[in-house]
Amino acid sequence: MEGKLRSRLSLRLVCICAALNFVHVLGRRSEPPYMIACGASKRGADSDGRAWSPDPRFLASPAVADTVPAEAEFQDPSLPSPVPYMFARVFTAPASYRFSVPPRARLWLRLHFYPSSYSNLDPSDSYFAVGVNGFTLLNNFSASITAQALTQAYIIREFSLAPVGSGDLNITFTPSVEHGGAYAFINGIEIIQMPDIFEEAATMVGFSDQAVSVGGSSLQTLYRLNVGGQYIPPTNDSGLTRTWYDDTPYLFGAAAGVTSEADRKVKVRYPPDVPEYVAPLDVYRTARTMGPDPKVNKNYNLTWVFQIDANFTYIVRFHFCDFLLDKVNQRVFDIFVNNQTAQASADVIAWSGSKGAPVYKDFTTYVSDGPGDEQLWVALHPSVSMNPEYYDAILNGLEIFKVNDSNGNLAGPNPVPSQMLLQAEAKADKKFAPSGPSSTGQVIGGIVGGVLGFAIVVSVCLFVRYRMYEADGMTPGVGKWLPLHGSSHSRSTISGKSNASTHLSSLAAGLCRHFSLFEIKQATKNFDESRVIGVGGFGKVYKGMIDGGSTAVAIKRSNPSSEQGVDEFQTEIEMLSKLRHKHLVSLIGFCEEDGEMILVYDYMANGTLREHIYKGNKPPLSWKQRLEICIGAARGLHYLHTGAQYTIIHRDVKTTNILLDDKWVAKVSDFGLSKTGPNINQTHVSTVVKGSFGYLDPEYFRRQQLTEKSDVYSFGVVLFEVLCDRPALNPSLPKEQVSLADWARHCQRKGTLDDIIDPCIKGQITPECYKNFTETAGKCLADHGLDRPSMGDVLWTLELALQLQENPDSTSAKFVVEHEDDVQRSMAGTDGETAMSGEIHDSNLNAVFSQLVNPSGR
Structure with missing residues (x-):
């Protein structure tokens, strides 16, 4: 009797332990982090020692016919580890994963793709969309094309997801209907609860008194750079497992400045108002500066260029820590984003309060659709007007995030691989090649001649532009004269006179007075800074006197580094030339000569x-x-x-x-x-x-x-x-x-x-x-x-x-x-x-x- 009782008690204890273990497992499922090796049959560890779990229990509606696990047929030598990349979950119809997450919490979501052959499927047939709780993260996405364009074996896409109200995070993979036989796949999913690093609104570039809040938006991480330093793996990043890359590939031109690292005697530590999770101390211990020569520094910008998608808003986060200087006004510089001034007279010591104290600044910019608008430029230049002790600039880290549009979309087009561009160019060359025999020598000669010709044209253009800067009393690379992306509109000048019809309809040009550049310079005393009465997105506004000094006017001159340009110039003239009303500002005329775009208005004595x-x-x-x-x-x-x-x-x-x-x-x-x-x-x-x-x-x-x-x-x-x-x-x-x-x-x-x-x-x-x-x-x-x-x-x-x-x-x-x-x-x-x-x-x-x-x- 006593033995039976003990047996029953033992059985109950086993059941209770099993139940507690089940509850414990459920409890673990309800909270991030999740690290899911999709398609894998058992747990595994990556090269950083992080454990990845199989995915079946997270599939919302597993249908054997529509979603199957698969193993890659080939392991690329550049893969960081077999986990999670050698196994994949393949979808031939829409399917979802469901995860329990804390409500109202912001999350990192990382998607890992290794475009290889799975179950004899061609990786070039994989086109699909990824959606999360009403947001479109990827659309018509091809991991194969993207990997080719980036010359990478695997792709990681990181998103910062807006807080989820329900507590359930649904990630849906949908093969593209535009491509017959398309399928979707995923190798790994990471979900990590993150602090709200976007709590404060970001200043809008070009509008210093305006800011953008992204509290309810989702974002995609495009770039995360340890400027002046080396690669930082996820295991060294403040518990958020972010990866920080070297900034060298994104530097523009040969003027790359110099890199430095904080001396061990210098204590780099977070001030009370900068949380430790913003960036690891390793980011703030290294920096890129312009160099020791002030004459050189005044004549160039420290510049980075990034490929982005047009028609999106971007947050650019700058990380600063001056571990070399310790006084205000020793190093003061201007910050430019997409050729617009984001911050004038930036002084890291003035911001942080002391040497070795990190600080960060956020700026927002909207990139519209236009020629050259697939790039985002970031530049630093010494603020000469502040007369600092050193003409220099410094940067420690840089992050760029894409913000979802008004439709909740973050998806951009697939990039174009370089070999596809070369093939297209080869086809074009073949199509327009003259008939007759050809030889390898002729082809090589043509290529060399083309390169030399292109080099000569570029050299001439640079020389002409340099002379234009000198003529205007400006130094190339200083202040607002940043590299331009170019425009679909061209300016035409003949014998020093503007060809107004380049931009304007004949009616609009006929309704306005056409000023010569000589008249404008006379009216503004050669654009004297003392005549400046305002600065806007288009450029500076000067008070001028025309007609022998009898009439006061406002003269708005286009800033060549402003993204507002030809279109706004044309629209302003064509609109105002046809409108006359007591409560609309009157346009008197315009000047379009020697690359200038200038508008002349009635002078408004009492300003804005x-x-x-x-x-x-x-x-x-x-x-x-x-x-x-x-x-x-x-x-x-x-x-x-x-x-x-x-x-x-x-x-x-x-x-x-x-x-x-x-x-x-x-x-x-x-x-x-x-x-x-x-x-x-x-x-x-x-x-x-x-x-x-x-x-x-x-x-x-x-x-x-x-x-x-x-x-x-x-x-x-x-x-x-x-x-x-x-x-x-x-x-x-x-x-x-x-x-x-x-x-x-x-x-x-x-x-x-x-x-x-x-x-x-x-x-x-x-x-x-x-x-x-x-x-x-x-x-x-x-x-x-x-x-x-x-x-x-x-x-x-x-x-x-x-x-x-x-x-x-x-x-x-x-x-x-x-x-x-x-x-x-x-x-x-x-x-x-x-x-x-x-x-x-x-x-x-x-x-x-x-x-x-x-x-x-x-």
Whole structure:
């Protein structure tokens, strides 16, 4: 009896232990890290000693016919280890893996591919997509083509996934339907929970007061470099198992600077505000600098070039640690991203506070689709204007991340292998070769001659360009004169005179005055820096005097290192040459000579609206002044939307593009991004997203469908800027307050909007005017364009707000407020125009709204 009892107890203990072990296994499954060797039948270790598990239990719906394990027929000698690359999971139909992950956690996902022959399948037949919880990571992806193009045996793709709300991470592999007989495969999957290294918003290049937050986005790691140092394996990386590569292959030109390593006596340690997981100390212990010769350094840029995909936003993270110098202003330099200034006068010691203290800086840039836009350039140059002790620059590490687009897509096209390019060129040569016998000697001679000819052409071009720099008093490689990607547009000059028809229609060229470069230089005293009155994405703006000094003008000169160029120049002239209105800035003429692109406008004595709110040392504007300026800008935009021959969408409405003349009349400016709106049979214009972050219509950003309501959204941000005396984006504020649009709407819903109003005007606004103005601004920021008012409605309500401000007890104003909906309906005229209803006869009201009756140009 006692023996049976012991047997039963032993059996129960065994069952309990087994159950506990099962629960333990489940518990381990519910938390990353996961390291899955797909297609493998047992656990294995890679060359770094990391353990990889088989994949069957993670398959969401394993179908034997559609997904099978396979072994590679050949092991390439360059594989780091057989695990996880020698086994693969092959899919002939869509199939998924499912992993349990912590909710609201950001994750690293690494996908490993070894394009070899599996089960007699041809690797060139493998084309597939990879999706994760609504994000497209890869589409029509060919690991075989990619490996050939990169001359690598295996491919690793790393993604930083947006937090998952459900706790389940689904990774779906789908063979491409465009390719008959296509299949998908995967060798290894890594999932690692990561800290939120993108917690802070990244400054937008070209817009120093604007920043981009990527909290809800997924990103792909494109490059991770230990600048000036060696390869860092995953086992040496702060627990995040990232790989850091040598930066040498990406350096541009022969001027590669010098590398250095921190002396053992120098303690490199993280300051309190830099987390250890940002980058390993090995990154900060090595650096690349420009060298000891200041004369050499002033004449070149330390430059890296990277291949990227167009039509995506990129985050560029710079890692700095100065372990050689210890004082402020010893080494000061400028940072350029894609030929635009990302950071002027960067001083690592000033940022970090001490020698040997790491610091990092993030910048965001959007790369549009155009010639040469498959590259991202990063450059450093000594900041000569700061007169530092050493003319030098330093960089320790660099990371580049691609941000998903508005459709949740991260996929780019497959690269083109070099041998395919050579084959295409050979076919072209054969197609156009003259008939007759050929020989190897002729072919070799042709190649050598072509190379020599190309070298001569390049040398001549470089010499001519150098002479152009000298003529303009500039040093090649200094400041803004960075290597250009080139353009599909060419400039034509004959006998020193511009050929205007190169870019402009004959009508546009005929409607504008054509200035010679000599006239422009006379007007600006040869572009004297003391004449600079502003700097924008297109270039610097100078105050000039023309016609013998009798007329003041604003002269905007294109910056050759700016990505805004020919297209914006052409659009600005063709738009403004056909538009004339009291509240649109007037274009007087242009100059296109000797490679220059220059625009000449009426001079606006009081500058931009922004500098009178928070970006300048000007006395604050009164509430009535602000309201009148908003009304003027609204009139200009309303004319664009309805008064011109075609609907014109400005696409870059912001406080820096609202200018003020000597009588404080507001004028809308900068039409370089403007687009002709949809015709009568369309609801929108499909176009690449352009504009300024903080003002961008979220619907336009998501759907890439532009309407005039996109301008209404941007103008709503302007209205809140005027009311609250703060920029559209302020990354120094708490996360929920960074975006003015989001914060203002939040406060409006909570009834606390009054708390964020500019104290200078708080007591000046009448309650009726305040209610009308804030309701209008809030409606402009509606998520969907259909829910926003038209610009005519916005103008009407702002005119009403002014009436309520000046005479809140007016009988006519009270009538309008009480019958607002009826009055707005009665104002709808034909062709988008507005007309007063005959039912309202108050003469004062008609006077107030006179501009609505006839929004004509001048």
